Amino acid sequence: MIDKISAWDMNTASSLQNRDERTDDQSPWDFRLLFDRSPVGVYVVQSGQIRYANPAMGDLLGREPKTIANNSLLSFIHPDDRSMAEEHRQQQGAETEATRFLTRIVRADGTIATVEMMESPLQDESLASPSDDAVMVGVMMDVTAHRQADLEIQERLGFEQLLANLSAGFVNLPCDQIDSRIDASLKALVEFLGNDRSTFVEFGDDDDYVMVSHSYAVPGCPRFPIGPFAVAHLPWFINQFRSGNRVFVRRIPQDFPVDAVKEREHCLQQGIQSNVTVPLKAGGELLGGLTFAFLRKQCEWPREIMSRLDLVGGVFANVLLRRRNEEVLQKTMEENLRLRQQLEQENLYLREQAVLKHHHGKIVGHSDAITRVLADVERVATTDAPVLLTGETGTGKELLAQTIHELSDRKNRPMIVVNCASLPATLIESELFGRAAGAYTGAASAAVGRFELADGSTLFLDEIGEFPLELQAKLLRVLQDGRFERLGTAKTISVDVRIIAATNRDLEAATRKNLFRSDLFYRLNVFPICVPPLRERCEDIPPLTWAFVEAFGRRMGKSIKSIPRKTMKQLQSHDWPGNIRELSNTIERAMILANSDTLHIETPATSRDAADRQKTLKEVERDQILFVLEKTGWRIRGSGGAAECLDIKPTTLEARMAKLGIKRPNQ
Numbered sequence: 001m002i003d004k005i006s007a008w009d010m011n012t013a014s015s016l017q018n019r020d021e022r023t024d025d026q027s028p029w030d031f032r033l034l035f036d037r038s039p040v041g042v043y044v045v046q047s048g049q050i051r052y053a054n055p056a057m058g059d060l061l062g063r064e065p066k067t068i069a070n071n072s073l074l075s076f077i078h079p080d081d082r083s084m085a086e087e088h089r090q091q092q093g094a095e096t097e098a099t100r101f102l103t104r105i106v107r108a109d110g111t112i113a114t115v116e117m118m119e120s121p122l123q124d125e126s127l128a129s130p131s132d133d134a135v136m137v138g139v140m141m142d143v144t145a146h147r148q149a150d151l152e153i154q155e156r157l158g159f160e161q162l163l164a165n166l167s168a169g170f171v172n173l174p175c176d177q178i179d180s181r182i183d184a185s186l187k188a189l190v191e192f193l194g195n196d197r198s199t200f201v202e203f204g205d206d207d208d209y210v211m212v213s214h215s216y217a218v219p220g221c222p223r224f225p226i227g228p229f230a231v232a233h234l235p236w237f238i239n240q241f242r243s244g245n246r247v248f249v250r251r252i253p254q255d256f257p258v259d260a261v262k263e264r265e266h267c268l269q270q271g272i273q274s275n276v277t278v279p280l281k282a283g284g285e286l287l288g289g290l291t292f293a294f295l296r297k298q299c300e301w302p303r304e305i306m307s308r309l310d311l312v313g314g315v316f317a318n319v320l321l322r323r324r325n326e327e328v329l330q331k332t333m334e335e336n337l338r339l340r341q342q343l344e345q346e347n348l349y350l351r352e353q354a355v356l357k358h359h360h361g362k363i364v365g366h367s368d369a370i371t372r373v374l375a376d377v378e379r380v381a382t383t384d385a386p387v388l389l390t391g392e393t394g395t396g397k398e399l400l401a402q403t404i405h406e407l408s409d410r411k412n413r414p415m416i417v418v419n420c421a422s423l424p425a426t427l428i429e430s431e432l433f434g435r436a437a438g439a440y441t442g443a444a445s446a447a448v449g450r451f452e453l454a455d456g457s458t459l460f461l462d463e464i465g466e467f468p469l470e471l472q473a474k475l476l477r478v479l480q481d482g483r484f485e486r487l488g489t490a491k492t493i494s495v496d497v498r499i500i501a502a503t504n505r506d507l508e509a510a511t512r513k514n515l516f517r518s519d520l521f522y523r524l525n526v527f528p529i530c531v532p533p534l535r536e537r538c539e540d541i542p543p544l545t546w547a548f549v550e551a552f553g554r555r556m557g558k559s560i561k562s563i564p565r566k567t568m569k570q571l572q573s574h575d576w577p578g579n580i581r582e583l584s585n586t587i588e589r590a591m592i593l594a595n596s597d598t599l600h601i602e603t604p605a606t607s608r609d610a611a612d613r614q615k616t617l618k619e620v621e622r623d624q625i626l627f628v629l630e631k632t633g634w635r636i637r638g639s640g641g642a643a644e645c646l647d648i649k650p651t652t653l654e655a656r657m658a659k660l661g662i663k664r665p666n667q
C-alpha cells in the first residue's frame, strides 16, 4: 500500500503512467496530462494531507500546485466551514460512495470562494472498506457565482415577501389601526434587514419641526424619542430627505460632509455608526422619511439596496397619504354635517319666521323663546289634541290659542272662548252644556251651551284652574268621548270639539292639593305649551313696543318717529310682571301723553305691585280671600278664622265667597 501511495508524489507523477503500464491497460491517454489539463480542480489526499493537486486546483486556491502538496486540505477551507467539512470527511471515511458538499475556501490573496467538493476513496480490492489512511481522490469546482446568484434570488424573494406582507397589512386597515400597524411593520423590517433601529419621521405644517411618529429598536438599543423634533438639531440630515434625497452614510463620522456638523455630534453622542434614510414620497408629495440606523456595527448593505428601500418607503408613504386623505375627508364630512345641521336650523328658523309672517300676523317677537313656542303651536295646530297653555298673566296665551285655532282645519268656524274665572259656578254648567227650558229657576228658555256652539270648532277654556271642582267630572266626560247632556234633559248630545285650555296657576300643584282633578289635568295636559314671561325674552320688547306704538298711533291719529334709546333700554330692563298686557297699557298711556314725534315712555315704578294694580277689584278681592282662607285652613269663624283676619262678619265672607264662586276644595 505504501508503495502505491508513493506513486502520488508530485515529483514522481509519471508513476501514474507507470501504474497504467503495470495494469497492461493499453489506453491511448496520458492520464497525467488528463489531470493537468482538467478545468476542474483535482486532488488526491491521504490522512487529510494533500498528495497531489492539479493546476486547476492551484488556480482555485490561488497558489502554485507545488505549494499545495503536503498541506492539510482543511487549512485551505474557510475557518467557519472547517468543522462541517471535517464532518463530511469523517462520514466519507466510513463509506465507499463519493461524498459531495459545498464549502468556502480562502485563497492566497485572502479572497473567499464557494466551491463544491466531491471526494471518493481510491478503492483497493485487497481491502473490504476504506481505512483511516485511505487515499481519496477529490474534485473541486468554483460555484461562487452560482451560489451568489442563488443567495441573491433567495434574498430577493424574501424581500418581496416582506414587501407583500407590509402592503397587505395596510389594505383596508381602519385609520385608527394604522399607527399600530406601522409599529409592527418597523419591527418586521428591522428583523429582516438586520439594522438596529428604524424611525418614522413625518413632515407637518411647521417648517421648523418634524414629527417623529414611530420608532423601533432592537433590544438593547434605545428607541428614538417620539414627538416633535426641531430641524435645527439635524439640519443637514433633515433637509436632505426633505428635498427628496436619500441619505447613505456608511461610515460615521468619516463619510459625513463638512457641513453636517450637528449630525456628526449627534451620531457620536448616540453611538450611531451608519445611517440610511429614504424619503417617503407618494402622490407627488414628500411626506417624511424612514431611517435605518446602525448602532452596534457598521452597515454592510450594498448601495443597490437603496432602490429596494425606496419600495418600502413607497408602501409607508401611500399609507400616510391615505391616512391624511381620510383625515381630510373625515374633517370635511364633519364640517358638512355641521353646516347641514346649521342649515337645517336656519331653515327651521326661517320657516318659523315665515310662519310667523304668514300665519301669526298678530304675534310680534322673534326671540328664541317665542320662536320655540310658535314651532310647538304649528306642530300641534293641525292635530285634534288638547293643548294646555301655561304662563303668567298677559303673556299671550289667548292670542296663541287663537293662532292654534286659525292654523287648524277648524279655522272656518269661530273659536269659542269661555273664561272660567269670570262665570259664577252656578252659571258655568249651563253656559258650557246648555239647558232645557225650566231647567232651573230663572231658566225660562232653552239655551245652547258653548260646547254645542263649538261643535266642529275649538273651545278655549281660559283660566281653567278656576273651573268648579264639582263640574270637573262632567267636563272630563266631554273631553273623553264628546258626550254630555244639557241641564234639565236626559238626552245625550255628541259634539266634535277641540279643547285648548289656559291657566296661570300651577295645575299640577293644584291636583296635589285636591283643588283640581288629576284625571282632568292629565286629559288637558296632552300637549303643554309654556309661554315664557316677557322678562325672559326682552329682545321682543322693541318690536312689541313699536307694534303697539303703531297700533295706538293709528287709533289716536299720532305719528311717532323715534323712541329714545335710553327709554328702550329701560323698557328692556323692566321685569314686566303683567307681561305684554302691561307693556301694551304702558305704551297706550305714553301715547295719550305724547305731544311730539318722539315718544317718552315712563316704565312702571314697581313691578309686582304694578301687576296687582292692574287687576280688577274683583280679582284682588278674590285673591285676598283665597289667600286668607288657605292660611287659616278654610276656617271662617272664630278667633283666628278668615272672617276675623279680613275684619268682616263671617256671613259677609260667606256671601262674598258665594258671589266670587270660592269653594273649599273637596266640598
Ligand SMILES: Nc1ncnc2c1ncn2[C@@H]1O[C@H](COP(=O)(O)OP(=O)(O)OP(=O)(O)O)[C@@H](O)[C@H]1O
Residues within 6 Å of the ligand: 362, 363, 364, 365, 391, 392, 393, 394, 395, 396, 397, 398, 399, 400, 462, 502, 503, 504, 544, 547, 580, 581, 584
Ligand atoms: N306676541 C305678542 N304680540 C303681540 N301682542 C301680544 C303678544 N302676546 C300678547 N299680546 C297681547 O297682549 C295682551 C295679553 O295677551 P293675552 O290675553 O293673550 O294674554 P294671556 O296670557 O291670555 O293673559 P291672561 O292669563 O291674563 O288671560 C293682548 O292684548 C295680546 O294681544
